[in-house]
Amino acid sequence: MILISSLITLLLQVMxxxxxxxxxxxxxxxxxxxxxxxxxxxxxxHHQISNHRDRNRQGYR
Known part of the structure; x- marks a missing residue:
């Protein structure tokens, strides 16, 4: 298992x-x-949608 991970790491380094x-x-x-x-x-x-959703839950409009 260690050999396989080492070979994959080597391949990624070369790439x-x-x-x-x-x-x-x-x-x-x-x-x-x-x-x-x-x-x-x-x-x-996503942040703006989350903030809008949170405001609606708290009763802000």
Whole structure:
């Protein structure tokens, strides 16, 4: 089991290294560049919906 996890880790490290060589960014920067804005927008929308729902439960209008 440890051998399999070590091999998978090695594969991921190699893939991240190739990504860095090609794009010049690390995995976190690439992920943020690809999905950061969409994810942030959904989080804001969810937060606003939650706040609106909580206000209605407390009797605010």
């Amino acid at each position: 991240c290294a190739k990504l860095g060589i090609v794009t010049g960014m690390d995995l976190a920067q690439t992920t943020k560049a690809l999905v950061g804005k969409r994810t942030d927008r959904r989080a804001v929308d």
